[in-house]
Amino acid sequence: MGKMKKVLALLLTFVLTVSLGACGGSTKEETTKDTAQTDATTQAAAQEETTKTSENYEFKEPVTIKFANYAVLEAGYDKFWNDAKKGFEEKYPDITVEFMTAEYGQMLTQVVTWVGGGEKVDLVLGEASWISTLADAGILMPATEAFPAEYLSQIYPSMMDAMKVDGVPHGIPMYASPFIMLYNKALFEQAGLDPENPPATIDEMLEIAPKLAELKTADGNAVYPFGMTTASVAVSGSCLTSLIYGFDGYTLTDDGELDIDNPGFKQTFEFLKEIDDKGYNPQVSKLKDLRNLFALGQLAMYYDQSWGFNGVRSINPDAIDFVASAAPLAGGQGTGESLIQAHTLMMGNNGEAQVEATKLFIQYLLTEDVLIPYLQNVAPGYPSMMALSEIPGITESPVLAGAIKSLDTARSATNVPAINDFNLELAALAQAVTVNDKDVDQAISDFKTAAEGILSN
Template identity: 50%
Template structure:
């Protein structure tokens, strides 16, 4: 068993038997086919109706193909998929995030998309987006939609602080000047209003958000060959900013994205970084959030241009033989289509299309929440894919906690980070 697979299992807190591979026997050609789709979103508020509608409508249009959902909470779905595969029962499709791709490919649970999807369909996706899914020249995931980390801000809190709600900050210096005023506010119940939220909790998505912040400052974490490369001003400046935000009490300490969404929805957080689709979580807590929420491009810091990390909700495909692969191809093409995603992106998950033919979807063009950050979709940077990406993201969280919770000097904390992650990369 490869070391990286063990690391993946450890990350997921799984103690399972050695990966055995294998798959169920495919249905006979021309006969009924069942495809298994792993999808955590069925258990999340607001998404269930959409995905149940997908199943109903797809099966109606494709007699003989049945979708069988494999569900588990967000933090456990990878565990579920790996355990099933270890018992010889592979799913056909995994609905997940781009950061999951290298681990799934390394574990043998991802097929090149060209093995399953027609080239004509793939060619409709923006080339830079498809390139972001490549490992050794082959793409191992296909995005439903994409997003950088955008800046969400509360227009009403801006007004209360005497700030122009139509002029969000463009740089970190501008943000700090505004944060000083915003941090003086209290909500209607007398609770503290935090000025700026950057997630630092020990979950991989928080590490991805910190990675995006490094890109904001023009820094990098890995070089093109996947080697650690943090001896640059942008990397240090990003974590110096994390420390400063904590010292001034602007940033909720050790918060998960869901914590930031909750605070933002309740009017206790003025600005925060999130994937564009995080607004669905905000809206599910407070439906009125659509009236006070606006978005802006990621902030520029240091010598950076405000570049952000490309994020995507995607399908990772598994090859379980021709019959199931053909059915999987039909399913993917059915879902990643304007007919299915227009209302979804307009009303559930604000995000940007990954396909050229969907660029002018009304659900995106007319979306007030997305409008302010529209330019940011063209200012993204790809993180180099390595099998240990989840480990790297978790170590970035540990670094952020070292300079905040533990109050360590930034240079000391970075030195410790380098030792810890280098041991996992070797």
């Protein structure tokens, strides 16, 4: 099927419910670690060489990059993107960046519509979970065709894994975050705990939880020791998947088949039942509910992605004074693995000049001077370039520093068309063993039946 026919076919059948971070899945392969990481000097030299390749390209006429970017409509993000456009165009006066925009929830559909109608799209900002849809429609250029291996080797392997379709990366991660544990140092101190020594395992967390549960806020509200979202929204399934990974559990095979007959999966829901029975976790909370409790000093620890702290800070700007991060907890036979989600730059292939100009823009965005202020001041996240994670802007960030090693063990998702419905079923399973007090084995059996029906459709 030709590219245009694939796009048009997709338009006829495409219905999407999008939720930030709403992706789940697993691979039984351990996350590939970069056993031969080049040092910062070598990485910088490789990046310089790659940049020279594009900078030496001779543009015979002015080029306009058409950039599909939902964030230019969002307060707090728009300034960064407009400043980035201005700075890039000043550096490369023969290249213009033209924003094509739509609301976040409509952007993926809109990109497919634009291309189906004959509009060229050179670059897309979006979630890693969008890649399979856009690649299947023939819209994306594989990153390995655009960039040399030397440049791609500078990016965290776990982030590049999240870019893959059929083993081939189809995007460049701009920044990313696994689900990490945020905790309140002030509450740790009040409970007589060391704020610089957070728990590393589920057992350690359960050991200190009773001390935190005894605390009250200044106005007499109870303090919850640990928060895990279980509300009926797709992102809850993503967060639960991270907890499953931390127990060395699995949910889906690489081929998208159900894969829950493993100890870690069952142990996850036994744990959720235990903390619910003890009143440690606020029932059926959304992430925004947990962020609110954390901001108000009513929650000692919870799982979130790093940029979720923006929601905390919007409620209580002083939260920056007590927040700290830690790697996800290790349970069972796990080592604290987590699900990674990346904000991604995806390239079209609209001719040599367009590709070279777009490469220059991507490289510009991933430089320290451009990206680090964004991660510090706009959206806390981990830069995709390994060398940038070693600079003070990241290593001294209270939101990022404590969990930075989690990037080495993070897993990517198996993306299937029914992933949102699958994640909702994971949330329903969590509610079954907590709110409904259902036997864990029976609840898992019921989940298996429902999930297999979803995945087979």
